[in-house]
Amino acid sequence: MRIGLIAMSGVRVRTPELAALGVTLPQFVNRGQVIASLPSLGLLTVAALTPPEDEVVYREIQEVNPNEPLEPFDLVGISSFTAQIDEAYGLADRYRAASVPVVLGGLHVSLVPDEAAGHADSIVVNGAEGAWSRLVDDARHGQLQPRYAGLRAGVFEAPAYVQPRFELLRGRPYNRLTVQTSRGCPLDCEFCAASLRITSAFQQKPVPLVVEEIRAAHAVTDQPFFEFADDNTFLNKKWGKEFLQAIAPLGLSWFTETDISVADDDELLDLLADSGCRQLLIGLESPSADDLTGVDPHNWKQRHSSRYLEAIDKIQSRGVTVNGCFVLGLDNHTPEIFGRVKEFVERSQLLEVQLTVLTPFPGTPLYDRLGREGRLLRPRYWDRCTLFDVNYRPRGMTVEQLEEGLRWLFGEIYNEREYTRRKRHYMEIVKRRL
């Protein structure tokens, strides 16, 4: 069979005033654009799970053109972010109308399976491991089942583990390549719609497998910048040190997401710097403890927030920049939060800042709670799950105050003067370390 694996990529802000800001502010929507231009590691894994007798064609589609003829396939698999799921459904409907069987999978499909099933011959929930090979075999025999459940555990162990087919990316321009070292995160933040929703527990890939994947990915491109596609890479400090020692000789420059506790371990921080870590994205969420009640079930972030400033300084003094993430519109936020975030960013000397609005992705505990409380603005708003558009009624301010505050803060944080100040600060750190 000729199997088309299609990744929907690219996300657009819907609120016109915010979209307009994106044109004028140098760093606004930056991280979103980086994410949107990353290859789909999930579909490269699906490709690796496909029996060798079948041909796999990997495609990324930024914008669906309904007038363009469909590429001929015997079976189509589509994966999409929530924000683009309606376009994915539209494409799926067209393939099905042309009698090509369609499979939908990925995080959104796993979180809203019944909805997705209405646009597919079959859906895959959870990871593709443990499901895809069987699905392809069923499709070959015309016996495709409506739903397959992939594994929620043991995905990095034999016989489930496969190395993603990085060679499918050969010849394509990417700013970054992704390798996954773990799935899940025990912090379990209420709003998180990442891989923890498709895992039963935190899963960590053995270091030798990660190194093999890095080598395989490196072989298909000159671009040596890597992003580890994890929710929280350095949860396990012992694993982290083993990992960093293993990748230090590879000459990488890399980025990942983790939590603030990395700053508690000086040896780990030194290894981060020595192994080419250029940036850690850390979900700070809000500058002070009072705001963070209930963000995660154990109030882990609240308990650690008093050390944010010290921790950021420790990390950045190693030449490893911190991309501090703030979620605006938490239940304890009032309109004064915008000024407090600005002040924190200035005090902390964060070298990069990600400002997003609280977003109730379908299938998350946050979505369920806000739905129960009658605070969702629309019954269905998936195309507005951009992390910048407001989709709910905040508790401590109006929707308009949140939107206006966001725009004000974007202007304060992402303007050229502030960006230049952050760049100069980074250069001075680098110079001190030379």
Added chain:
Amino acid sequence: MSDRDVEQRLRAMLGEVSRQDLSRLGQDDDLVLELGLDSLAALRLLAAVEKRFDVRFPDEQLGDFRTLRRLRDFIRSAGKEGVA
């Protein structure tokens, strides 16, 4: 130090931060667009040049130094080509 020497030193610094093959990079090639230098690597290069040549790029122009020729000319205009 001749222009050629300065450029060779700049290439060595660029090699350190970019970890890429620079053999085909011309002195007017854009380091971001043509070499794919990411924003942090570009800043690390500028920091290294500042430290080793004892110069200081104007803050408001940090994004403008994107070719080897522009870097070399700035060092020469600052009269610091003999420092590194």
